[in-house]
Amino acid sequence: MDENIIQEDIKSMVREELFSLLERYNFSSENLESILKWKPIVLIIGNYSSGKSTLVNELLGKEIQRTGQAPTDDSFTIITSPGHDENEGEIPGPTLINDNRYPFTALKTYSERLASHLRMKLVKSRLLENLAIIDSPGMLDSVTEKGRGYDFPKVIGDLAKLADLIVLMFDPHKAGTIKETYTTIRNTLPESTGEDRIVFVMSRIDECDNLPDLVRSYGTLCWNLSQMTGRKDIPRIYLTFSVDVARNSLFLDEWIDERNQLKVKMLEASGLRLNHILHDIEKQAGELRLVIQAMTNFSRSGLQLLKNTIKGTIVLALSAFFLLDIICQNLTGLPENTFLSSFFAGSLKHFHFYLPVTGFISILLLSGFFFAKWQIPRYIKKCCKNVDQLATLKNTYEEDSWERVKDKVVSLLENSDFNEIRFPHKENLNLIDNIINNKLQKYYSQLK
Ligand SMILES: Nc1nc2c(ncn2[C@@H]2O[C@H](COP(=O)(O)OP(=O)(O)OP(=O)(O)O)[C@@H](O)[C@H]2O)c(=O)[nH]1
Ligand SMILES: [Mg+2]
Structure with a gap:
């Protein structure tokens, strides 16, 4: 059966049968309503300068996001295509969190600082017709909630609940050693999403001088991940680099395909939507x-x-x-x-x-x-x-x-x-x- 028909069927069942029960027993239906009402979402999170925005631009084939060495972007940017009656452009955070058409009204509970670090970019792209990508501020070592002005891990947690796929990016220089990344992996993500919805990526591997250097970085990341997740098995880690900005390196040919596999995985996230919805309803x-x-x-x-x-x-x-x-x-x-x-x-x-x-x-x-x-x-x-x-x-x-x-x-x-x-x-x-x-x-x- 067509997935859209199933989704509509699920929506009406949930609204007609489950919501009244939730209300009777003082449960909020906001979380379910949020995932039911909008399109599939891919959330990209990770260390600052790990290449998140570069990956977004590459995926869309346009320079949508600013990129640069050192922490470049401290905003959450939701990128999607405009609706039939909308034009390309930008919706500022304060408007976005008050618009019931979007699933971001729960972000109203955070300080105004978050609203001013949030925006939606409407970009015409076929890939985005049934998909939204969220680029996020790079995770840092030294900031506290006071520094950001809002509870960053909690916001990541709320967005992770909405997301069908979470791409968690590292780079060889900081292979899992950043404090905010640690908190996110250790506490935030397990409470907000299932392991199967997280994709681990080590990007910028072209910056490793040689293969032994890459193996050392990969090993460090695996070790740090096992400490953070408590998992005994090592999840698949996509080893990638951006062809456009990569340095020339002899060993890269082996990994050229991983970037494409990662992009395909991200674009196929909409196929995970129904499973995500059903899983959340079941929970x-x-x-x-x-x-x-x-x-x-x-x-x-x-x-x-x-x-x-x-x-x-x-x-x-x-x-x-x-x-x-x-x-x-x-x-x-x-x-x-x-x-x-x-x-x-x-x-x-x-x-x-x-x-x-x-x-x-x-x-x-x-x-x-x-x-x-x-x-x-x-x-x-x-x-x-x-x-x-x-x-x-x-x-x-x-x-x-x-x-x-x-x-x-x-x-x-x-x-x-x-x-x-x-x-x-x-x-x-x-x-x-x-x-x-x-x-x-x-x-x-x-x-x-
Ligand atoms: N050599 C190399 N450089 C890369 C790669 N990917 C990104 N870069 C560069 O790394 C820098 C950081 O990339 P961004 O895409 O801005 O990283 P980001 O994760 O969005 O950073 P923040 O927004 O600050 O958190 C930029 O100068 C990119 O050109 C890569 O695979 N190889
Ligand atoms: Mg960025």
Whole structure:
């Protein structure tokens, strides 16, 4: 089936079925909405002067980005083609983050400094009709958040969530030793994207004087990467150089093809879009499911508590019905004839019901009051304290997801009352199970 049709189908399923569930359980739908609403994205990040902008220009066959030795560009530039009714030109950051047509509104939460270091360039190019490329400021060693004026790794993380492919560039001079690169690889990327969406590149290899020099740089990068990612295997690292600016070197012929393979990989990123969307939906739906499951367990035990209370109340109320007048008679001498003695004597009158019925109703009222004012708040408090007991976790993936969402469950519980216990969470659990087990699987099978 055509990928656009599948994407439209997924979009309407998510908007019609998943968003209302997300909202019900206090999840934001902004992340999913962002990836659903726009085109595929390739994000290029890496050391300053590693050749990011050179690669962009080469890919597009035009000098779109400024290049140069030393940190040249400290802005995020989103490059894509103009829409049907638009012209080539530039959209400044402040406009971009306020325009709902684009998936960058989440960047509003950062300081104005980011908006002034963000722009979109609209460039007519067939390659960009269904693709956007983000060129980013080079990663540096010495800056702090204060220096940049915004939380750089966090912005990279937010853009990485949107991106279908992330090209992470190094150069032989600084093979994985830059501090911001370290933070990004160690912390930011694992939280924002899957390993399969990252492409590692060592560019400017023509600057290695000879093959042993290249091997040393490659080895250093591999070692640094293994320290940063904690992975035991070495991911594929594209060894490339820009033919246009490369120095002449004898050994380059061997690697000339890698640049083309890298470019093809970047241009094919749009093909990864559906997989990315499905993966994000699955992750979000999985987290939502854990919350609904916890609320279902909360509801089930709460209803069990209600049942037990009702049972106890009925026993107590019946005891009060039959025994209250007997107790009163023993204590005060009144009434002269109790309900039971009149019943067995066959002289039952309506006034014999007064005390029993009063006792019965009083117990019902007291019990209702006790349940609402004491038992329910105590039960909710206990659930908040032992929130882990509400989870039903099948594997380590779910255990990790639970850690991310359990605060959400606590906050739902803290704001809950008896209505939350009676709410049919089980029905929502069936809905989310249907989305995860049937609908998403159907879409995955259409991709194959
Ligand atoms: N020899 C050689 N020089 C390159 C290569 N790629 C880029 N350069 C040069 O390296 C310098 C930095 O390239 P840029 O493309 O500006 O690097 P960047 O990663 O965008 O840098 P920032 O925007 O500052 O982070 C420029 O002078 C490029 O001409 C290459 O493969 N070989
Ligand atoms: Mg640049």
